[in-house]
Amino acid sequence: MPKVETFDKELVLKKATYVFHNKGFNATSMQDLVDATALNRSSIYNSFGSKLDLFLECLKSYENIYTIKICETLHKADNSLHAIELLFEFYINEIINDKDGKGCLVVNCASEMANQEQSLTNFLCSNQDSFIELLEGLVLKGQEESTINLKRTSKEYAFYLLSSIRGLRTTGILISNKKDLQTIAKTIIQTLI
């Protein structure tokens, strides 16, 4: 019976995500989103609810896209240590290709709003938990196959890697020299060997 949603939701989310990523949540206006998505105000509100709701959907979409990219990256590895090396290489390329110096949407979101909006904190915590889980599994496998040392538990190394990756992402906002970033990454990984 009804007229059906005509726009490509994935594409709209991608465009909205770019704006949020570039300007941050608070500096992004509804007008910015209308301009970027070429959707009408009403359509945005109809389809997504509020600005915050849309932002949350963008975060989830961003998370999904990255999860896929990361899985693809990890599959190319011979062993777990190599996988972690590829993971850092992946992030360095993300930084290099980020010409606007936007940083990571999720990390930025934590900086800007983690202590202000519970719904975001919930997202960020669950995002963190899944990432820790991924890293812990990776390290554990590396320790089993003896490519990663046993000086610390897999969980401890997972936290270390999480923190290090966030640091690299943040540092990449101001430093986008590939050599410098690679040296940092090598130094981070050195600990595991």
Added chain:
Amino acid sequence: MPKVETFDKELVLKKATYVFHNKGFNATSMQDLVDATALNRSSIYNSFGSKLDLFLECLKSYENIYTIKICETLHKADNSLHAIELLFEFYINEIINDKDGKGCLVVNCASEMANQEQSLTNFLCSNQDSFIELLEGLVLKGQEESTINLKRTSKEYAFYLLSSIRGLRTTGILISNKKDLQTIAKTIIQTLI
């Protein structure tokens, strides 16, 4: 001849800094600053210029306060490695005592606005340069006194530490468990020994 500025500029900056730190630049309104400082709108504009100007002054004030705190911390150390350990301990305590989960004002500022406002980028770069200089000197001294290894140059380790500290600060927004943070710090420092 003139009536003279009556308020305590240092104190006003401290109060304004707290608001900016807690809510971020864009989410902070001029009304918030009026309320927090108990100054009149006109007085703020008269004394500081614009919201952005005031923010920049807050950043500088924040930077100065931290520079002093860090210098005091480093002075307590027996050697350079110990100094770095104390530095991490200092940051961990900052995180623990930050009950609102605000994170670091400077790191947050980079996330929120580094790619939007040149005046901030300038500040952030010069802030980064001084910090790199401090860390490099520390590592160099540690290498001379053989408390830090020579696997990498002092400059390389300085970048590594910079990135690691930022990571720790960002991670501390969501994780404020002291044990976890200490383990991360130990793992970071391990590389230098």
Added chain:
DNA sequence: ATATATTTGGAACGTTCATTTCAAATAAAA
């Protein structure tokens, strides 16, 4: 005491904000 440069208080500025409203357009189902 008077003059003077500056700071204040409070209202007002025009703009932009997120969101709502509602009639017109639309496309599937009957």
Added chain:
DNA sequence: TTTTATTTGAAATGAACGTTCCAAATATAT
């Protein structure tokens, strides 16, 4: 073809935004 649920466009909402303005208050220097 008519009905119907939904999406759309455009304008309007009131509140909040950063900033400005100006008269009144004030503290120093004369």
